[in-house]
Amino acid sequence: MVLVQVIVGGLLLGAIYALFSSGLTLIWGMMNFINFAHGEFVMLGMYVALLVVVWLGGGPALFSIAAALALFALGVAIYLSLIRHVIRGPMLAQILSSFGLALLLRYTAFWIFSANFVSLPQTSLAGTLNVGGIFLPIAQLVAGAVAITLTIALHLLLTRTTVGSRLLAVAEDRNAAMLMGIRPDRMQALAWGLSAGAAGVAGALLATAYPWSPSVGETFGLIAFVVVALGGFGSVLGSMYAGLIIGLIQAVSAFWLGAIYKDIVVYGLFVALLWLRPQGLMGKA
Amino acid sequence: MKKILSPWGLLAAGLLLYPIIFSDPFYRDIGAAFLLAAVSASAWNIVGGYAGQVSVGHSMFFGLGAYMPLLFYTLWGWSPIAGIPAGILLSIALALVIGMPTFRLRGHYFSMATIAVAELIRIFFGTWNLVGAAIGLQGPATARAWWDLTFRSELPYYYIFLAVLGILLYVTFAIEHRRFGFYLRAIKASERAARSLGVPVRQTKMKALALSAAFTSAAGSLYAIKTGFIDPDSGFGILVSVQMVIVAALGGAGTLFGPLVGALILVPLQTAANTWFGGGGSGLTFILYGGVIVLIARFEPGGLFELWHRLAPRRWRRARAA
Numbered sequence: 329m330v331l332v333q334v335i336v337g338g339l340l341l342g343a344i345y346a347l348f349s350s351g352l353t354l355i356w357g358m359m360n361f362i363n364f365a366h367g368e369f370v371m372l373g374m375y376v377a378l379l380v381v382v383w384l385g386g387g388p389a390l391f392s393i394a395a396a397l398a399l400f401a402l403g404v405a406i407y408l409s410l411i412r413h414v415i416r417g418p419m420l421a422q423i424l425s426s427f428g429l430a431l432l433l434r435y436t437a438f439w440i441f442s443a444n445f446v447s448l449p450q451t452s453l454a455g456t457l458n459v460g461g462i463f464l465p466i467a468q469l470v471a472g473a474v475a476i477t478l479t480i481a482l483h484l485l486l487t488r489t490t491v492g493s494r495l496l497a498v499a500e501d502r503n504a505a506m507l508m509g510i511r512p513d514r515m516q517a518l519a520w521g522l523s524a525g526a527a528g529v530a531g532a533l534l535a536t537a538y539p540w541s542p543s544v545g546e547t548f549g550l551i552a553f554v555v556v557a558l559g560g561f562g563s564v565l566g567s568m569y570a571g572l573i574i575g576l577i578q579a580v581s582a583f584w585l586g587a588i589y590k591d592i593v594v595y596g597l598f599v600a601l602l603w604l605r606p607q608g609l610m611g612k613a
Numbered sequence: 614m615k616k617i618l619s620p621w622g623l624l625a626a627g628l629l630l631y632p633i634i635f636s637d638p639f640y641r642d643i644g645a646a647f648l649l650a651a652v653s654a655s656a657w658n659i660v661g662g663y664a665g666q667v668s669v670g671h672s673m674f675f676g677l678g679a680y681m682p683l684l685f686y687t688l689w690g691w692s693p694i695a696g697i698p699a700g701i702l703l704s705i706a707l708a709l710v711i712g713m714p715t716f717r718l719r720g721h722y723f724s725m726a727t728i729a730v731a732e733l734i735r736i737f738f739g740t741w742n743l744v745g746a747a748i749g750l751q752g753p754a755t756a757r758a759w760w761d762l763t764f765r766s767e768l769p770y771y772y773i774f775l776a777v778l779g780i781l782l783y784v785t786f787a788i789e790h791r792r793f794g795f796y797l798r799a800i801k802a803s804e805r806a807a808r809s810l811g812v813p814v815r816q817t818k819m820k821a822l823a824l825s826a827a828f829t830s831a832a833g834s835l836y837a838i839k840t841g842f843i844d845p846d847s848g849f850g851i852l853v854s855v856q857m858v859i860v861a862a863l864g865g866a867g868t869l870f871g872p873l874v875g876a877l878i879l880v881p882l883q884t885a886a887n888t889w890f891g892g893g894g895s896g897l898t899f900i901l902y903g904g905v906i907v908l909i910a911r912f913e914p915g916g917l918f919e920l921w922h923r924l925a926p927r928r929w930r931r932a933r934a935a
Contacts, residue, residue, distance in 0.1 A: 413911055420862065424858070424859075424907075429907055438896045595729050595730075
């Protein structure tokens with residue numbers, strides 16, 4: 329019974345991993361750019377949730393939307409002011425730009441919010457649900473369900489809508505897309521907005537159920553790398569499955585080996601993946 | 614005579630005389646910190662700058678190099694010197710293990726793999742009791758003899774660091790003018806083109822990484838011996854890697870003296886920031902670092918060296934090239 333509870337808890341957390349990792353894979357697939365600051369977007373989403381609760385007294389629905397919008401705006405702004413200029417430059421510039429951004433965001437958060445762990449005051453999602461002997465905190469349950477729904481929505485947006493086709497067209501061939509009357513810059517700005525927005529919502533959802541500090545960005549950023557490496561670069565659906573798998577592996581290894589070893593297992597898996605199957609489970613070589 | 618009076622001759626003379634002119638321990642300490650940053654960044658520069666394979670996990674080599682001397686001392690009471698070659702060999706082995714899978718692939722994979730491996734080792738060392746877990750290891754508190762390399766004065770450290778920097782710069786200089794150096798720059802410019810012209814791409818990248826790892830490990834050993842203390846964060850922490858990248862990139866990645874110029878600017882800046890802002894300064898220092906990195910990436914990816922090349926009057930440039 330305990331193991332079942334661990335598994336369900338892992339899958340619910342994995343659903344949130346899936347959501348923010350799909351944001352990372354979107355950028356990676358579209359412009360072959362690795363955003364080292366992606367984990368920091370998740371962290372900022374968590375603090376946006378906190379600020380909305382403290383200043384406006386908003387509930388989970390309000391602060392999730394606020395986090396999504398705020399991070400969407402930040403993502404677009406970062407693309408327009410920074411990424412657009414480095415994307416065709418040398419690789420060193422690409423890596424430095426997002427890496428420097430990560431440091432800037434992380435330590436600014438340290439400076440403003442201090443290194444202490446914080447958690448949201450009781451939201452309307454307090455309490456636990458007892459399903460046949462398994463105790464599920466309602467906050468985790470709702471967060472996991474919303475995260476999976478949004479990940480699927482992002483997948484459908486990319487594969488079933490005109491906007492999605494345009495995004496993928498730009499990813500496929502920037503010049504050809506331009507000849508078809510698509511503005512690549514707008515599409516890529518949109519992709520950055522969606523990517524950061526997904527991370528922001530994921531952060532707000534995480535904030536409902538877990539405490540955090542400014543340093544979580546590094547952890548979540550690395551987890552997003554692992555998820556994307558497992559799911560295949562550029563595949564939203566792949567990162568959804570991979571997110572659930574990583575959440576599960578983490579929960580089970582924390583349960584069996586002890587909490588400190590869960591990260592060792594996950595990063596070890598990542599290194600093994602890069603060795604054995606660098607294109608990911610669902611990726612193309 | 615003309616050769617000695619060149620800017621680089623003056624720099625060498627300045628470095629040699631610096632601790633004699635500034636005898637205050639505070640300034641000597643800054644000098645040693647500058648040399649260490651320059652050594653680490655120059656070591657990174659071989660693979661990150663010349664070969665264009667941007668590692669953001671070089672702290673794994675630095676950390677191994679830092680742990681080995683103190684581990685040898687803690688376990689068997691040996692002189693820390695004995696641990697230096699062990700750290701270098703381990704780092705080369707680790708470089709080969711990482712290079713083999715990731716160098717098959719191009720682009721960002723290598724950066725990502727290095728960051729993950731460094732993080733993996735950091736967490737692993739933080740849980741491993743033999744290496745002191747989260748607390749870390751300590752070196753000899755008082756020297757038994759000179760070979761413990763534990764000195765009261767900063768002066769011996771300064772000149773040891775300077776000697777290592779000299780060796781490293783000579784090696785880099787030699788690489789620049791050999792076939793190996795041309796291979797590296799060809800790979801950086803275009804891997805596909807280099808391969809089609811018969812450059813053994815993977816082998817060359819491997820060699821560059823192994824060489825870079827060896828020197829980074831030596832830098833780590835020097836750091837640990839001078840500080841007399843190492844823990845997972847100061848050895849394998851991500852900021853250790855970041856400092857190497859930013860120092861090299863600010864001065865000019867892939868240039869001989871770029872890392873030196875970067876360290877000359879950043880180390881005093883960092884010390885000043887820490888002095889001005891006090892204990893809370895470290896956070897601000899990293900905000901500053903992040904800001905500087907973003908600005909370099911956005912406006913001057915070639916670093917200050919390229920900026921100089923563009924802005925300096927032509928006759929100066931010609932004089933320098935001659």
